[in-house]
Amino acid sequence: MSTSSAAGAGGFAGQPVPVQPVDPSRAMVSVATYPEYADAQRAVDFLSDNKFPVEHSAIVGTNLRMVEQVLGRMTTGRATLYGAGAGAWFGLFIGLLFGIFVPTNWFAVVLTALVIGAIWGAIFGAIAHAMTRGKRDFTSSRSLQAGEYAVSVTAEYAEQARQLLARLTTPAS
Incomplete structure (x- = not known):
């Protein structure tokens, strides 16, 4: 069984972390590796199309890294706008819930809740940004990416x- 001793891999410092199932009858064997997840997914789909029992397979990403893509600068004005938008959605939800129980003029209830939600959201968005004191003045999107993807069975x-996947990479004659 293959193990890793890196603390960042999910275990405590110095303790090995199994990367294969503990049950020896379910030991996984890598049959192909791909640089992109879509290629590994296409391989498993090909196995499935050829009646392979895909419940005995897995796509395993290795060489993981976290990538944070910076999307833009965060200002107090922008935080206020984002807060107003989030508050408006929450206000709309609450307004629709209350609107169900109002026999007349339900639209006014929904609109009032939406406006109140937007105002409170804007206030809280501005306060939350001000409380960071400029320590994170940007917005970003995080993703976990793998260096390569192995199809294991x-x-x-x-x-x-292996025999089926050899047909996938061989051009049709």
């Missing part, structure tokens, strides 16, 4: 999977 199906 249980040992008993490894040869069958």
Whole structure:
């Protein structure tokens, strides 16, 4: 069984972390690797299309890294606008709930809740941004990316999977 001793890999410092199932009958064998997730997904789909028991397979990403894409500068004005938008959505939700129980003029209830939600959201957005004191004046989007993706199957199906995947990469004649 392959193990990793890196503390950042999910275990405590110095303790190995198993990367394969503990059950020896479910030991996984890598049958192909791909640089992109879409390629690994296409390979598993190809196995499925050829009646391979895909419940015995997995796509395993390795060489993981967290990527944070900076989207733009965060100002107090922008935080206020984002807060107003979030508050408006919440106000709309509450207004619709209350509007169900109002026999007349439900539209006024919904509109009032939306406006109140937007105002409070703007206030809280501005306060929350001011409380950071400029320590994070940008917006970003985080994602977890792998360096490569391996298609793994249980040992008993490894040869069958390799044969099928060899047909996937061979051009049709």
